[in-house]
Amino acid sequence: MYPDGAEAQSLALYWDNAIPYGNMLLSLGGRYNQYTVKASDQTFHNLEINPSAWIGSASLMYSLHPHHKVYGSVSQGFRAPNINDMSTLGAFDYGIEVPSTALAPERTINYELGYKARMNAMSGALAVYRCNLSDLIDRVAGSYNGSDYYENQRVYSKQNVDEAFIWGFESELEYQISLHLAAFGSVIYTYGQKTSTDEPMRRIPPLNGQIGLRFSSEQPLWGEARLLLATKQDRLAAGDRDDHRIPKGGTPGWTVFNLTGGYTLFTRLDVMLGMLNLFNEAYRFHGSGVDGYGRSLWLGVKYRI
Secondary structure (H helix, E strand, O other): OOOOOOEEEEEEEEEEEEEEEOOEEEEEEEEEEEEEEEEEEOOOEEEEEOOEEEEEEEEEEEEEEOOEEEEEEEEEEEEOOOHHHHHOOEEEOOEEEOOOOOOOOEEEEEEEEEEEEEOOOEEEEEEEEEEEEEEEEEEEEOOEOOEOEEOOEEEEEEEEEEEEEEEEEEEEEEEEOOOOEEEEEEEEEEEEEEOOOOOEOOOOOOOEEEEEEEEEOOOOEEEEEEEEEEOOEOOOOHHHHHOOOOOOOOEOOEEEEEEEEEEEEOOOEEEEEEEEOOOOOOOOOOOOOOOOOOOEEEEEEEEOO
């Protein structure tokens, strides 16, 4: 629950510059962010925070060959506390949360290395990354008016309490089997860990990916078959184990098969048809409180002016 009339304002100024030099492309950027978050409540009175930050980024891409490129980047990130962080008031699964105005922004430093290739029949990309996070905002046990309990429930509030890192990789590949048929696939892996407690970060997705076939013709007809996959996620933080949206023992793995297609009529009118979750698999994305679609059919029409 948020106080009535709560508001958030933001101001951002940024610049970005790309500098080509021979086979290299250097990109530099900077950004200034300023936020104001306000809320007022009869119990907790006026609440306000005004965080701001300067952040920057730099990346370098090098062409090994017209069809092969490598790149690296370093960038900073900044997330200001929002209305949910500062002014949440009310009961949740295992206590009651009270507002906090002593919050600093969460910050990140991101490193990424990647490779991209595009040849006659095949294209692909691979990227590995690491993200270091500091001043993470999390719900911790607290007090209100000197008491650990409020209305007979344990008091919690949001605080900057932790540091963590996330690393992983993303890869994708597409192969043109023939003039009208292409195969594609992708794989994503993410690993998150808190550095102070050696505990996993919350809601980290499991290994997941997709494979598929895409058909397109010189006539205005196209179709696609796509298989989406995710492995079981049983590497859970304490908050995950207490979260009613995550089944006991972790989120099960799943496989979902979708078919979509379309046809262009009269140049500007597209008719599209899709069949989702053809085998009626029961599934949900890790951390979501809503199950995915069961077997379903959709029809869409798009007109281009």
